[in-house]
Amino acid sequence: MTTTHLASTPRQSGARAVYELLRERIITGTLAPGERLTEPVLAATLGVSRTPVREALRLLQAEALVVELPTGGVRVAPLDVADARRVYDVRARLEGLLARDACERAARADVARLARLVDLMDVVRDHDEEVLRVGGQFHREIEALADNAWCSALLRQIRGHVDRYRALAARERVGTTDHVDEHRAVADAIAAGDPDEAERVMRAHIDRSAALAERALTPPPAPPPT
Amino acid sequence: MTTTHLASTPRQSGARAVYELLRERIITGTLAPGERLTEPVLAATLGVSRTPVREALRLLQAEALVVELPTGGVRVAPLDVADARRVYDVRARLEGLLARDACERAARADVARLARLVDLMDVVRDHDEEVLRVGGQFHREIEALADNAWCSALLRQIRGHVDRYRALAARERVGTTDHVDEHRAVADAIAAGDPDEAERVMRAHIDRSAALAERALTPPPAPPPT
């Protein structure tokens, strides 16, 4: 971590707490898409004054988790399934860039650590829960290696929205085998010191996740005859 | 413009005005990197109360144009030249994605319009000022065609930072000829309906811009003997 001047301060003010809480609730769907958020109600509910609530709403607004109403005030950002693809498209590019950067900075020990994570993922490949957990760890590891604060900051925003869609697709069916293989491909590219390949493979990986998410998000059309 | 639920509201409240003003001043360098911003001073200067100032600062904070101090309060985000490359890296991916989307949506008339912009750019190729202006228009045109609100929103943030570095490199020396050619390559790829190529070429274009900016930002080392 050399160039860190964003996201440097973990201070917990009341406003920050409100922000975190609302963010969580929006992402998990506790606060429904399109729901109007009124400051007095939120303030009363959370036991603070309107001021910290407003601060939190501004932060959320900048993240597009809430949208401004023409008349003032905000509501929880609507969830348009058609937009999911766009969100994943952006995520694919950002994570691809991270994979490239990680590749260019990874030391031998880092490569080994990534390999271990993939192996572990392979071991637990039958337990979706674990696959998801270890997989997430893999992505975070790459993010840490990349040490690209800019990309990370943007990715954090995008991830919030990705997680919204995930929460919507109740149980995301992970193509476990492919998932592990794709991660291994990324790890291999990094091990081989091939940044172009690392970026390409990571991007392809996210693209495939996007396709799965897209399917999970559009079950209505026609339940295929078993 | 079909899927627009972000950036939909142009309401001009005082807070918004403060935000726009401070943003402008930070980007142009009127407010120096690292400078401490105190709410009472800003409020008095701008003739408003602390409340709208705080709102504006939160927005700027979410954009990383100001950074939180450990003790509370904010200062203008420092400008680390080493980070310029990272910012351009992200921009390259985002604009690349936009080029792809634009390619997939462009109608014949759109293609013609892009071609005209490139031709115009070629005509004025000797006037840097004009090249920059028309070039910017070209990029905005592609952004509009792409109709990818997500990408646009993130790009807006990144552009703010790009512009900071630009303002720093007082007179960005545009490799005019290359610049025009690169734009033409993008337009051609879109005309040919080749999204992969459009993305690739656009990304390469920004990468080259990054290299130029990087040179412009590091004049100290050694003035090459003419």
Next chain:
DNA sequence: GGTTGCGCACTTGTATACAGGTAGAGGTGG
């Protein structure tokens, strides 16, 4: 003279008070 301790001024964070404006409900007239 250097160092240490105290005190002050300033700043942030939060709460409250106030004015303008909007939407919605209800009543009245056609």
Next chain:
DNA sequence: CCACCTCTACCTGTATACAAGTGCGCAACC
């Protein structure tokens, strides 16, 4: 019965008031 108008209640945006914490300077003491 429907449409229009009015009135009310609420919500946002802004300003101000208040409390706590921090850093800095000054002065006294070693």
